[in-house]
Amino acid sequence: MMQTSARLLALLSLLQVRREWTGQELADRLEVGPRTIRRDVDKLRSLGYPVEAAPGVAGGYRLGAGGELPPLLLDDAEAIAVAVGLRTAASGGVAGIEETSVRALAKLEQVLPHRLRRRVSALSDATSAFGVEGPRIDADVLATLAGACRDATGLHFAYVAKDGTATRRKVEPSAVVYSGYRWYLVAFDLDRDDWRTFRLDRIRGRVRPGGRGRRRTAPGGDPTAYVKRQLRSTGGDDTPAARGRIRLLIPAAQASPRIPDRYATVEPDGEHACIVSTRGAWSRNFLVWMAVLDVPMEVLGPPELAETARRLVARLGEAAAAPPPETPVTS
Amino acid sequence: MMQTSARLLALLSLLQVRREWTGQELADRLEVGPRTIRRDVDKLRSLGYPVEAAPGVAGGYRLGAGGELPPLLLDDAEAIAVAVGLRTAASGGVAGIEETSVRALAKLEQVLPHRLRRRVSALSDATSAFGVEGPRIDADVLATLAGACRDATGLHFAYVAKDGTATRRKVEPSAVVYSGYRWYLVAFDLDRDDWRTFRLDRIRGRVRPGGRGRRRTAPGGDPTAYVKRQLRSTGGDDTPAARGRIRLLIPAAQASPRIPDRYATVEPDGEHACIVSTRGAWSRNFLVWMAVLDVPMEVLGPPELAETARRLVARLGEAAAAPPPETPVTS
DNA sequence: TTCATTGCGGACAGCAGCTGTCCGCAATTA
């Protein structure tokens, strides 16, 4: 009947749905004898899944935390939640786990039923309106690229270079790398017959699969290191000149935990102050975030940032003017 | 041997790790004959997992997206990414899927090996610095409570009532509910012998398991509806008076997509303006979000919000003052 | 076109191992 294997999966699933089951309940559910349940539990244990059991009238079986993660059996809604969570984490919502999130996302999206996929897109689109600033990356693209790297398939896409020229690329991808500020694709460009790194935010339109590719390993073996080298040599556009710099009159130790690492760095400036620099070009949001900290601060540069700060002050000034003083703002 | 069931799981796992496998590769990996692999693939298919196969020199097996989600086999790093993603989603980072995220989180954390658990906590603590404002809820507490509801175990915790009096509660939980602004626990209070709703942000210290409980169903059957009724009757502190209200000089249709639904509502005010109201009490961040929109606006109330706006203006004004004009700010 | 590669699945023989039954034992709680 193909029972025994299916039943093991079903058993695992049942144990994840509820905490406590008596052997009899499980037996009824799976339509076998209690003895078989005991044997199945043994099997799960010998597979490494820690099924705990307690004898007595309050007893039963439960799935505990073991050395290894059992296969997760998610229902539709839970799968959506996981996918959405991973997408926000990957596209910059959570520091430090972007690349892992993308890997997990690729794994999940590969098997995600189509009916769920649209709901995931809908949900994560709706929520990407806010969030920590940074180049906005489409999680679909991210998942597609990560999947292609894993599966060693070719890719076609349109790319806009730094100087604005648009090209069509045919590549064999190797890895997707997050620099702490931007996403890059390390790939072998078939037309140019050499390695290239592509900024994901410069990829336009849909990314299309491009047939079977060879499995490629980035020059030097470590794609992250490769991207770092490339960025150093070409400079990138994350030039220091474009970075926003603000001096906060609190010690660095106090500021750091309140500032997302992926977005800005904090360096001490003496004992009682520190300098916060954006990793990439500054944006309005940088200012706003700093203002929220509600500590004395000073814009060090660039001048445009200070200018923007003044505009923001004007904007907020208008808004705040309602109750008492100057220029009453009415439409 | 215990092979056949274990092998099915292993096969599923292999198919999730890489996209393309030939039958021979799989056979070598699992140390069985190719014929057995074909049979196993058949078994997976008959279990509902869509294993696609292509004949020919470019052929092989792959796991496709099917009608049902197969068990996800995550490695350690991926599991951490999933857990962290769910935690941010649950504690308010992503609109609309909070409760589902909590459910998935409870499922995952139940089986998460201990060595991974601390890393999850470490990562999600580090990243909770920013994000959409709202009562800050510890994801650990959330997962604990959700698990207790699912497993129908009792709970002990310390609770601070609205008037500030602290009590110890022994309850049998029924459900964890998200109002769109706050988290609530619906539970049967054993000492008071009646149902109560508890605001999660008023729970103090650790939540402890309190022995076996009965499975409880919230009055009326629908915990969400129950919480809504309770909130309406007691008023809660999310009174209209505490809500922040700001008028934006753009049509509601333009504003809505840029404002997280879970945090604020947008109502049209004539054709060219709209009024944004926070769902709960306003916070500094409300101002900030509105400022980021960079459209003309007007604080309608409450007065404290306007006052805060002025403070924020002053803060930014200092900062902006650096380059040219008035009061130079130096430490 | 031709050939190599790869998946498909029927038939068969041998036997591994799964199943249910029956049993006594141990732990836990009321």
Add this chain to the structure above:
DNA sequence: TAATTGCGGACAGCTGCTGTCCGCAATGAA
């Protein structure tokens, strides 16, 4: 103390898994 619940040995029967061997079909490269 009694009831509940899990544990696991023994056994008989037979399900169904495995490897082998076969010819067929689809695909892509030479």
